[in-house]
Amino acid sequence: MCIDEALLSSYFDGELKEPYKSQTEEHLAHCAACRARYERLRTISEELRSDGPDEAELNRNRDVIFSRLEKKFFAEGGRKPGFWRKKVEFGLGSMITAAAGLVIVFIGGFVLFGTSPEQTSDIIPSYTIQADSQNVRFVSSDEPRGLDGYSLEEILSYLDSRGYNVDISIKGLQPVE
Amino acid sequence: MEIKSTDSDSFRLVYENCYSVLIRICYHVVYNMDIAEDLVQEAFERFYLKNMTFPSEDEAKYWLIKVVRNLAFNHLRRGRRETQMVEKVRLRASGGTNTRDAQVDLDENETRREVRKAVSELPENLRMVIILKEYGDLDYKAIGKILGISESNVKVRVHRARKKLEESLAGDEAYVY
Numbered sequence A: 001m002c003i004d005e006a007l008l009s010s011y012f013d014g015e016l017k018e019p020y021k022s023q024t025e026e027h028l029a030h031c032a033a034c035r036a037r038y039e040r041l042r043t044i045s046e047e048l049r050s051d052g053p054d055e056a057e058l059n060r061n062r063d064v065i066f067s068r069l070e071k072k073f074f075a076e077g078g079r080k081p082g083f084w085r086k087k088v089e090f091g092l093g094s095m096i097t098a099a100a101g102l103v104i105v106f107i108g109g110f111v112l113f114g115t116s117p118e119q120t121s122d123i124i125p126s127y128t129i130q131a132d133s134q135n136v137r138f139v140s141s142d143e144p145r146g147l148d149g150y151s152l153e154e155i156l157s158y159l160d161s162r163g164y165n166v167d168i169s170i171k172g173l174q175p176v177e
Numbered sequence B: 001m002e003i004k005s006t007d008s009d010s011f012r013l014v015y016e017n018c019y020s021v022l023i024r025i026c027y028h029v030v031y032n033m034d035i036a037e038d039l040v041q042e043a044f045e046r047f048y049l050k051n052m053t054f055p056s057e058d059e060a061k062y063w064l065i066k067v068v069r070n071l072a073f074n075h076l077r078r079g080r081r082e083t084q085m086v087e088k089v090r091l092r093a094s095g096g097t098n099t100r101d102a103q104v105d106l107d108e109n110e111t112r113r114e115v116r117k118a119v120s121e122l123p124e125n126l127r128m129v130i131i132l133k134e135y136g137d138l139d140y141k142a143i144g145k146i147l148g149i150s151e152s153n154v155k156v157r158v159h160r161a162r163k164k165l166e167e168s169l170a171g172d173e174a175y176v177y
Helices: A005-012 A020-030 A032-050 A062-073 A092-113 A117-123 A152-161 B008-030 B033-050 B057-077 B080-094 B099-107 B110-120 B124-134 B140-147 B151-169
Strands: none
Touching: A005 A020, A005 A032, A005 B151, A020 A032, A032 B110, A032 B124, A032 B151, A062 B008, A062 B033, B008 B033, B008 B057, B008 B124, B033 B057, B057 B124, B057 B140, B110 B124, B110 B151, B124 B140, B124 B151, B140 B151
């Protein structure tokens, strides 16, 4: 059986591991068709590599560009990347610790110092918070209602909402004369 | 060796070792020396301004290749129209004195033009893989790191790219399976 083309391509790049490498070599030694395919790969690679300017042409401005960069960044008085351009990285752990610390400080502030009207009036005299235990009282005067406090309709709709099936009959009523 | 991009010695070392591979890769995306040089210079500027530390020289190289690749493809995407206009102006400004280029154009044989056409017609993901392979002289592992894909994905793409190139270059050259 002949070699898979993808395998041949890897072999050509020298990326094939043993034992496939030596198996491929063995196969190529006696299979003319695969040898032709291998040659074809080489031709394509050579055609690609032969395209484009030679090394000298490619490197024509190598030194010019370097001195340009050197002048820009490393010359006396050249600009260093400022503080704000510096890349700062934090790990997740340290970020969580920092966040937890902030929360503790924030809550701790309230626990330790609290807030009192005196402090507020020191800072903003015209705006003192009056809401305090001394001057806040409950205005709602709802006494718990007895069963008499509800109308029949309210009782029925409540029972209905709880899923009770209510049957009502009226006994002992005397017809009005 | 750790590479700090703002350190003068590190910068020089990376520049010396990476310039030619960067310019070669960049040239084969944009097919224009002046533009390739501009883009490589920009990549090194970003390298410095990022103010990063790389664990090794290779890591710095991969980062730079990644940047150059993005710059080059962005340049292509910005539109050929714009490029052509710039080229027209450039040609007029130089007044046809660049006879060397004209000579090169004359010498440029059919194969070479076909190769460029075939490479340019590859979809972007295949194109970049084959450019990095043939002009960057990088192994699958490095290409995978640069493009953020797995090694086996690189293998498949290289093979597919070659297959497509083979098809479009088949033309006159007969080959036997």
